[in-house]
Amino acid sequence: MEGKILASEKIKKAAVIGSGAMGHGITELLAMNGYEVSMVDINDEILRNAKEKIKWSLGKFVEKRRIRQEDADATLARISTTTSYEEAGRDIGVAIEAAPENMDLKKTIFAKLDHATPSTAILASNTSTLSITEMGKATKRADRVAGMHFFNPPHQMALVEIIRGDGTSQETVATLAELAKKLGKTPIIVRKDVRGFIVNRILGAAFNEAFWAYHRKEGTMLGIDSSVKYTGGFPMGWFELADFVGLDIAYEVGKILYEAYGERFKPCSDVIDPLIREHKIGQKVGVGFYDWTKGRPRIPFNLLDEYDVDRSWAVAVNEAAWLIRDDAASPEDIDTGMKLGTYWPQGPCEHADRSGLDVMTNKLKDLYTKYNMEMYKPCPLLEEYVSKGWIGKKAARGFYK
Numbered sequence: 001m002e003g004k005i006l007a008s009e010k011i012k013k014a015a016v017i018g019s020g021a022m023g024h025g026i027t028e029l030l031a032m033n034g035y036e037v038s039m040v041d042i043n044d045e046i047l048r049n050a051k052e053k054i055k056w057s058l059g060k061f062v063e064k065r066r067i068r069q070e071d072a073d074a075t076l077a078r079i080s081t082t083t084s085y086e087e088a089g090r091d092i093g094v095a096i097e098a099a100p101e102n103m104d105l106k107k108t109i110f111a112k113l114d115h116a117t118p119s120t121a122i123l124a125s126n127t128s129t130l131s132i133t134e135m136g137k138a139t140k141r142a143d144r145v146a147g148m149h150f151f152n153p154p155h156q157m158a159l160v161e162i163i164r165g166d167g168t169s170q171e172t173v174a175t176l177a178e179l180a181k182k183l184g185k186t187p188i189i190v191r192k193d194v195r196g197f198i199v200n201r202i203l204g205a206a207f208n209e210a211f212w213a214y215h216r217k218e219g220t221m222l223g224i225d226s227s228v229k230y231t232g233g234f235p236m237g238w239f240e241l242a243d244f245v246g247l248d249i250a251y252e253v254g255k256i257l258y259e260a261y262g263e264r265f266k267p268c269s270d271v272i273d274p275l276i277r278e279h280k281i282g283q284k285v286g287v288g289f290y291d292w293t294k295g296r297p298r299i300p301f302n303l304l305d306e307y308d309v310d311r312s313w314a315v316a317v318n319e320a321a322w323l324i325r326d327d328a329a330s331p332e333d334i335d336t337g338m339k340l341g342t343y344w345p346q347g348p349c350e351h352a353d354r355s356g357l358d359v360m361t362n363k364l365k366d367l368y369t370k371y372n373m374e375m376y377k378p379c380p381l382l383e384e385y386v387s388k389g390w391i392g393k394k395a396a397r398g399f400y401k
């Protein structure tokens with residue numbers, strides 16, 4: 001609107017709490033886009049290392065001629081480091097917390113930020129799974145506490161999930177979405193503080209289906225991954241992707257989804273637990289489902305028919321339907337999230353509209369009859385749409401009109 005100053009225009013300075021894998025990347029991104037950033041961690045050595053990583057990364061951008069040396073220098077000059085929350089928080093417009101994934105720690109940090117920052121500042125968390133509402137309760141400004149979930153690495157991945165806690169104001173959500181756009185990102189809105197938000201929740205459903213199929217010996221690891229990649233057009237197979245993400249992280253997220261949604265996310269413990277026990281947690285340690293010591297696993301082309309990829313789609317569509325039914329997300333944001341957050345070739349809602357919601361629902365019903373597992377039980381929203389004849393493109397109405 002003409003004359004109206006966007007709330008995000010008021011943000012000139014930011015603090016980033018935690019300078020690890022995500023925190024240093026978020027700091028770099030903010031500073032590259034003109035923000036003054038104070039990066040906070042528990043000691044100076046960690047902060048020095050983080051700043052070195054940023055310097056190295058900016059050097060790479062210069063090498064690739066994406067930015068000029070003077071831009072890199074100016075970016076670095078906008079970053080300061082400190083172990084003091086008071087110093088970092090003094091006159092900021094936003095703080096983004098990227099400390100380890102532990103609720104007690106995050107609550108302590110939010111309480112400290114509440115004291116150390118202007119009362120108008122927005123306090124955001126980069127948490128992958130934890131409750132934004134709980135973090136808000138640790139402050140006296142729950143209306144200005146929200147999730148701002150970047151994907152790894154933050155400068156490369158285009159997606160940011162903005163999560164609304166129970167107390168978060170609409171203005172805070174809108175301001176963070178504007179800020180994400182100013183950083184060159186596409187924000188999607190998670191309207192409720194649901195576990196797994198959008199992307200990890202739908203991905204978790206696809207992982208689980210594949211792990212159970214493998215457990216029941218309906219496919220081999222290579223066969224499932226070959227089908228997912230070469231028939232489904234996904235960038236990686238599910239086992240390859242789980243290794244890439246880290247089985248420790250996939251395991252933790254899986255546990256949280258199970259706690260939140262019950263039997264629909266029953267984890268396939270026989271497949272994943274032994275690997276966790278032996279610390280075979282994927283690419284970062286050289287072994288998980290696959291051996292990564294000689295680089296990426298080679299997924300053979302000739303097994304591309306071994307697994308029915310529509311099964312992955314069916315559980316993903318089902319979870320998308322649950323998100324919509326709970327009014328936690330829109331079909332557009334779900335599809336954008338899966339395409340930008342995990343490079344899926346289509347979003348689940350688009351896929352269902354093209355293939356037919358009736359086809360997807362029947363697939364789920366068949367699987368439910370066969371295996372009697374909750375993950376296959378069609379969401380009531382799917383049944384409702386199908387009964388109304390909203391079966392997708394062929395009816396001009398499905399998830400989309």
Ligand SMILES: NC(=O)c1ccc[n+]([C@@H]2O[C@H](COP(=O)([O-])OP(=O)(O)OC[C@H]3O[C@@H](n4cnc5c(N)ncnc54)[C@H](O)[C@@H]3O)[C@@H](O)[C@H]2O)c1
Pocket residue numbers: 017018019020021022023040041042046097098099100101102105109126127128129149150151152
């Ligand atoms: N790594 C990913 O792929 C990824 C992606 C999206 C979101 N996340 C989320 O981002 C957050 C950070 O993850 P990460 O992978 O960067 O972790 P990390 O372990 O690499 O970094 C955490 C940093 O926080 C610092 N820290 C610990 N206690 C602190 C305190 N009290 N005050 C300030 N700093 C403190 C640590 O010293 C460390 O440098 C987590 O909530 C995680 O779930 C991670």
